Amino acid sequence: MLFSPYLGRTYSEAEIAAAINRYEDRVTARKCQNVFKEAAASIANGKIIGWFQGGAECGPRSLGNRSFLADPRRAEMKDIVNARVKFREGFRPFAPSVLWEHQQEYFDLAIPSPYMLMVADIWPRKRSIIPAVTHIDGTGRLQTVMKELNPHYYQLIETFYEMTDVPVVLNTSFNVKGEPIVETPEDAIRCFLGSNFDELYLGDVHVVKL
Secondary structure, three states, X not given: OOOOOOOOOOOOHHHHHHHHHOOOOOEEEEEOOOHHHHHHHHHHOOOOEEEEOOOOOOOOOOOOOEEEEEOOOOOOHHHHHHHHHHOOOOOOOOEEEEEHHHHHHHEOOOOOOOOXXXXXXXXXXXXXXXXXXXXXXXXXXXXXXXXXXXHHHHHHHHHHHHHHOOOEEEXXXXXXXXXXXXXXXXXXXXXXXXXXXXXXXXXXXXXXXX
């Protein structure tokens, strides 16, 4: 039986709106008609997004509720996220989040790894397809994304897959060097203003800098 790590508090639309209003001179926001299509299209177009959904994860990894997400197909994306967003050393790798149904197409691992705690070989034929999440030794510390565990994150990656034919996104924790992972909507906005990622999604609200 799967254990759900999403044990953090969920924030209401009113709380998200209140946080945005506190920074109305620095950000603008609108409600998405389809947050999955908009966010997936942004990732596919090379943007780095902050993805803030539901309750935060417990444990040592960000698992799709407090995450930075980017396109794993772009080899340069690892260096861009490290330098521009995370402010950390360029050799540091990023994790692939993969839909469970497609995991064995990309990884030599036949069991789920839903908590991003296992390292597996990426099949050699797939390494050039997802270079931004392929470590120097051809491995990836993968997160298996299962519909029953996180339907929102699953739907986002599924939509990205429909657009790109790649069922994987680059996932890293929603924080910068020296800071904890964001918890509240206000934490997420402050991190957005202090970093260089492109867009922020708070639930189904799309936030950009003025």
